[in-house]
Amino acid sequence: MARSKNKNIQAKLVLLGDMGTGKTSLVLRFVKGQFLDFQESTIGAAFFTQVLSLNEARIKFDIWDTAGQERYHSLAPMYYRGAAAAVVVYDVTSSDTFERAKKWVREVQRQGNQNLIMFLVANKVDLEEKRQVGNEEGELYAKENGLTFLETSAKTAHNVNELFYEIAKRLVKAAPSRPTGMKLHNRPRESGGRLFCCSS
Numbered sequence: 001m002a003r004s005k006n007k008n009i010q011a012k013l014v015l016l017g018d019m020g021t022g023k024t025s026l027v028l029r030f031v032k033g034q035f036l037d038f039q040e041s042t043i044g045a046a047f048f049t050q051v052l053s054l055n056e057a058r059i060k061f062d063i064w065d066t067a068g069q070e071r072y073h074s075l076a077p078m079y080y081r082g083a084a085a086a087v088v089v090y091d092v093t094s095s096d097t098f099e100r101a102k103k104w105v106r107e108v109q110r111q112g113n114q115n116l117i118m119f120l121v122a123n124k125v126d127l128e129e130k131r132q133v134g135n136e137e138g139e140l141y142a143k144e145n146g147l148t149f150l151e152t153s154a155k156t157a158h159n160v161n162e163l164f165y166e167i168a169k170r171l172v173k174a175a176p177s178r179p180t181g182m183k184l185h186n187r188p189r190e191s192g193g194r195l196f197c198c199s200s
């Protein structure tokens with residue numbers, strides 16, 4: 001479609017979720033194609049960028065990978081405010097992280113950005129034998145709360161690119177309705193008057 005050709009979109013994306021769920025690993029898999037068995041816990045937040053080209057648009061992601069440790073919780077609003085997309089991650093081998101993910105969803109929804117695109121991601125599906133949270137459980141919760149759900153593995157790369165492509169596609173869809181620049185309305189008449197007040 002010519003209308004949307006060469007559209008350039010810059011989007012702030014934030015990852016939230018309990019510590020150790022694999023947020024950094026998902027980002028590193030997407031941005032660098034790498035996975036570390038002993039990934040260090042994030043301090044504060046980490047910032048990454050990555051560009052994705054779809055047929056109709058080029059999306060530049062500004063990715064904020066937040067720290068899941070409780071002591072950094074109060075920093076989170078800085079990262080999710082103004083975000084175009086949020087990815088809430090839990091670890092399928094830990095029910096606690098699923099409960100924590102639900103709290104993140106509620107917190108982000110409460111801040112009231114109706115346009116925010118939110119994904120719920122069930123990571124570490126390569127550890128099937130240790131699974132505590134069933135696929136249906138995650139899917140149902142996501143459906144009931146208007147989220148898009150995906151199961152991933154940063155380790156095997158299962159669904160990782162798909163996740164970011166899916167987000168990009170949703171952003172492209174949403175973009176035309178968003179103001180992207182200055183809108184010029186009817187120009188005010190300038191005949192004789194000054195536009196800004198002043199003392200003479």
Ligand SMILES: Nc1nc2c(ncn2[C@@H]2O[C@H](COP(=O)(O)OP(=O)(O)OP(=O)(O)O)[C@@H](O)[C@H]2O)c(=O)[nH]1
Nearest residue numbers: 019020021022023024025037042068124153154155
């Ligand atoms: N088996 C398996 N291990 C994973 C996967 N994703 C991450 N891990 C491991 O889980 C541990 C934690 O991963 P991180 O990416 O650091 O988790 P995080 O969510 O960024 O943690 P914080 O920065 O503390 O919030 C690391 O040792 C990773 O190697 C996965 O899909 N499968």
Ligand SMILES: [Mg+2]
Nearest residue numbers: 023024041042
């Ligand atoms: Mg991390």
